[in-house]
Amino acid sequence: MVFKGAEMVIESLRKEKVDTIFAYPGGAVIPIFDVLFDADDINVVLTRHEQAAVHAADAYARTTGKTGVCIVTSGPGATNTVTGLATANFDSVPLVCISGQVPRNMIGNDAFQEADTVGITRPVTKHNYIVTKRENLGKTLREAFHIASTGRPGPVVVDIPKDILYQPLEETYPEDVNLQGYTSPGKGHAGQLKRAVTAVNDAKKPLFFAGGGINVGDSSKIFRNIIEKTGIPVVTSLMGIGALETKNPLNLGMIGMHGTYAANLAVSECDLLFGIGVRFDDRVTMNLEKFAPLAKIIHLDIDPSAIARNVPVEIPIVGDAKIVLEELYPLLDKKDRPAWHKTIKEWKDEAICINAYEGFNAKEDDSSYLMPYQVISTVNRTFPDAIVTTEVGQNQMWTALFWNFKEPRTLITSGGLGTMGYGFPAAIGAAIACKDRRVVAIAGDGSFQMNLQELATAVKCRLPIVIVILNNGYLGMVRQWQQMFNGGRYSSTHLNDRIKADKEDKVSPDGSPDFVKLADAYGAEGCRVRSKSELEDALKKAAALTDVPIIIDCLIEPEANVWPMVSPGAGLDEMVFCIEKEEE
Amino acid sequence: MNHVISLLVENNAGVLARISGLLSGRGYNVESFSSGPTLDPDITRITLVCRGDDTIIDQIKKQLNRLIEVIKVSDLTNKHTIDRQFALLKLLVQPGNRGEIIQLAEVFAAKVMDVGSDTMILELTGSEKKIEDLVQLLDGNIVEIARSGLVSIERGRKHAAVSQK
Numbered sequence: 001m002v003f004k005g006a007e008m009v010i011e012s013l014r015k016e017k018v019d020t021i022f023a024y025p026g027g028a029v030i031p032i033f034d035v036l037f038d039a040d041d042i043n044v045v046l047t048r049h050e051q052a053a054v055h056a057a058d059a060y061a062r063t064t065g066k067t068g069v070c071i072v073t074s075g076p077g078a079t080n081t082v083t084g085l086a087t088a089n090f091d092s093v094p095l096v097c098i099s100g101q102v103p104r105n106m107i108g109n110d111a112f113q114e115a116d117t118v119g120i121t122r123p124v125t126k127h128n129y130i131v132t133k134r135e136n137l138g139k140t141l142r143e144a145f146h147i148a149s150t151g152r153p154g155p156v157v158v159d160i161p162k163d164i165l166y167q168p169l170e171e172t173y174p175e176d177v178n179l180q181g182y183t184s185p186g187k188g189h190a191g192q193l194k195r196a197v198t199a200v201n202d203a204k205k206p207l208f209f210a211g212g213g214i215n216v217g218d219s220s221k222i223f224r225n226i227i228e229k230t231g232i233p234v235v236t237s238l239m240g241i242g243a244l245e246t247k248n249p250l251n252l253g254m255i256g257m258h259g260t261y262a263a264n265l266a267v268s269e270c271d272l273l274f275g276i277g278v279r280f281d282d283r284v285t286m287n288l289e290k291f292a293p294l295a296k297i298i299h300l301d302i303d304p305s306a307i308a309r310n311v312p313v314e315i316p317i318v319g320d321a322k323i324v325l326e327e328l329y330p331l332l333d334k335k336d337r338p339a340w341h342k343t344i345k346e347w348k349d350e351a352i353c354i355n356a357y358e359g360f361n362a363k364e365d366d367s368s369y370l371m372p373y374q375v376i377s378t379v380n381r382t383f384p385d386a387i388v389t390t391e392v393g394q395n396q397m398w399t400a401l402f403w404n405f406k407e408p409r410t411l412i413t414s415g416g417l418g419t420m421g422y423g424f425p426a427a428i429g430a431a432i433a434c435k436d437r438r439v440v441a442i443a444g445d446g447s448f449q450m451n452l453q454e455l456a457t458a459v460k461c462r463l464p465i466v467i468v469i470l471n472n473g474y475l476g477m478v479r480q481w482q483q484m485f486n487g488g489r490y491s492s493t494h495l496n497d498r499i500k501a502d503k504e505d506k507v508s509p510d511g512s513p514d515f516v517k518l519a520d521a522y523g524a525e526g527c528r529v530r531s532k533s534e535l536e537d538a539l540k541k542a543a544a545l546t547d548v549p550i551i552i553d554c555l556i557e558p559e560a561n562v563w564p565m566v567s568p569g570a571g572l573d574e575m576v577f578c579i580e581k582e583e584e
Numbered sequence: 585m586n587h588v589i590s591l592l593v594e595n596n597a598g599v600l601a602r603i604s605g606l607l608s609g610r611g612y613n614v615e616s617f618s619s620g621p622t623l624d625p626d627i628t629r630i631t632l633v634c635r636g637d638d639t640i641i642d643q644i645k646k647q648l649n650r651l652i653e654v655i656k657v658s659d660l661t662n663k664h665t666i667d668r669q670f671a672l673l674k675l676l677v678q679p680g681n682r683g684e685i686i687q688l689a690e691v692f693a694a695k696v697m698d699v700g701s702d703t704m705i706l707e708l709t710g711s712e713k714k715i716e717d718l719v720q721l722l723d724g725n726i727v728e729i730a731r732s733g734l735v736s737i738e739r740g741r742k743h744a745a746v747s748q749k
């Protein structure tokens with residue numbers, strides 16, 4: 001068949017079974033949008049910013065495992081995708097981003113809306129292309145989808161000059177790819193597997209460390225089987241949350257700077273640490289010298305460059321988590337380790353005492369502000385099966401620590417890059433991907449303002465997203481650091497004088513918007529809550545909504561902190577649980 | 585320690601930028617970088633000389649391997665290899681010392697490529713050490729140097745061929 005370039009782009013989407021794209025038009029991609037105008041089988045979601053289009057496509061991919069797709073114009077359209085691409089790249093999310101480019105004869109001339117998209121996006125993508133010949137278009141798109149979704153997934157940019165979009169060619173979309181330099185690992189090395197099995201079976205205090213690779217690699221089922229069979233406890237990274245249900249007694253929770261008490265202690269005490277699909281990143285290990293000092297480390301990852309990069313690894317296994325775990329399952333012994341389990345149980349009990357003491361459980365009374373734990377657990381009770389997205393900061397850590405996750409792909413959060421402004425557009429992508437599930441966007445008052453224009457998209461698409469703003473009037477996470485390490489000098493972290501405003505029954509005298517009025521301006525629902533009963537009423541209202549987003553602006557204790565915390569330079573077992581009062 | 589890493593890469597526009605971008609972006613130390621065609625017009629060979637301890641070199645190789653367009657990464661560091669560099673040296677000469685310079689060039693098997701009334705250009709191929717030695721001996725006379733990066737090939741029957749489509 002003869003396809004114009006733009007038609008080939010749509011043909012590629014159909015052949016790759018893409019039914020939803022996130023897109024923003026502009027001069028260089030008008031030919032593509034013209035074809036889309038008649039493509040009834042492709043749902044085009046118009047976001048209000050290209051960054052949001054990428055985040056939405058990213059969350060669409062994270063929730064479904066399918067490749068997310070976005071289309072943007074040249075120049076500013078393409079440069080606006082950079083943060084989104086870097087976010088997806090860091091967290092191994094399969095994405096194909098198609099960008100328009102100026103016509104070939106104008107490239108290099110500083111033409112209107114020209115940018116060196118391939119040059120700019122090279123370090124933040126798994127791979128990228130500029131199509132320089134019409135004959136290469138189909139092949140390039142096929143390769144892009146293949147590369148994005150196989151091995152360690154990641155974003156791929158395909159930059160297409162406008163004149164190619166008009167050029168017709170007799171062509172069929174290729175089925176196969178031929179990439180000499182690209183293979184994706186599958187099975188593990190037999191010798192290493194054998195060593196790993198012996199090490200695990202012999203260990204007295206073994207511990208699994210589950211990372212995002214388990215969720216990305218769809219291996220949580222076999223992983224759960226292994227845990228059930230062996231009875232070995234589990235800690236996770238932020239991205240590994242959901243690999244095992246939060247409530248499982250063997251799940252000690254997240255490790256790292258804001259890891260749980262039991263998880264951080266377990267890493268410090270274990271004699272064998274088996275990391276699966278993790279990077280041992282610095283927010284997880286903290287002081288490397290003090291990380292897992294007693295443990296032999298086994299590291300399974302699909303990306304050889306992730307292995308032995310940060311911590312010394314005794315048994316490296318390069319392979320696909322699902323395949324390797326299936327190989328391991330029959331070989332791992334069921335074994336009683338009563339002493340180890342007793343210790344772990346003690347840590348878990350102690351943690352409950354510490355938490356109660358810190359008061360984040362309590363405050364059922366009408367103390368002036370909601371506490372973060374109260375908000376998250378109450379929202380969780382109303383929407384126990386929701387997909388949850390977060391922004392970045394305290395809101396993200398509180399969600400990771402307090403929400404009960406049951407399944408993989410239900411916590412959608414920017415881990416590696418820590419992108420404020422990710423969570424709300426991500427909620428849009430998740431809600432479009434999973435029509436039958438509720439999506440809760442836990443937000444910070446700062447982060448939400450980085451992509452709040454997407455209220456328009458959510459309203460237009462009739463998405464009943466529940467946006468829960470943990471409104472502390474601060475860039476809270478940075479404020480917490482300033483409180484702990486900079487003598488309480490809150491430099492540029494104070495968003496509004498909410499306490500004062502609230503007393504005067506005004507909102508935001510100096511900075512933040514009135515989020516309820518903002519919701520109203522966009523045609524969304526909104527309410528402000530100060531107490532648990534107000535929150536419960538708001539959630540009742542939210543639960544009844546089916547086709548409109550709602551903002552629940554929760555006024556929380558402005559200076560609530562995330563605990564425990566491991567200070568930079570400290571070991572995981574050196575946690576603090578409150579602000580230490582300075583001695584006079 | 586210096587490591588010699590030889591790459592076979594797809595001969596695409598932008599592949600050099602991708603490799604040099606990776607090296608600079610991750611803060612690796614590269615002493616030399618040279619690239620040229622192979623028997624297969626679709627494949628380019630790049631020879632890198634990198635500095636770093638074993639873990640860094642290991643990372644460099646793994647990161648290069650991750651690039652889609654990199655077909656093969658070989659570390660030639662402790663292999664039985666022939667290593668060569670190439671240099672062009674422009675010298676200022678007086679009638680009195682021209683003969684002496686030509687003699688010195690002969691000892692180093694350097695070729696005289698150009699002779700002017702008061703200049704001379706020498707071409708020299710050899711190990712890095714050999715080039716440095718001649719440069720040092722002629723130090724006072726040299727006004728300009730153009731040097732290539734190192735290229736290296738393993739001795740024996742083994743060869744870095746790539747299976748063809």
Ligand SMILES: Cc1ncc(C[n+]2csc(CCOP(=O)(O)OP(=O)(O)O)c2C)c(N)n1
Pocket residue numbers: 391392393394395396418419420421443444445446447448470472474475476477478
């Ligand atoms: C794009 C971006 N800019 C800056 C930061 C640094 N940063 C990390 S957390 C944070 C504060 C976030 O404030 P808010 O969204 O209100 O969340 P809170 O911590 O108060 O829950 C900042 C500024 C970031 N992560 N991302």
Ligand SMILES: [Mg+2]
Pocket residue numbers: 444445446470471472473474475476
């Ligand atoms: Mg805040």
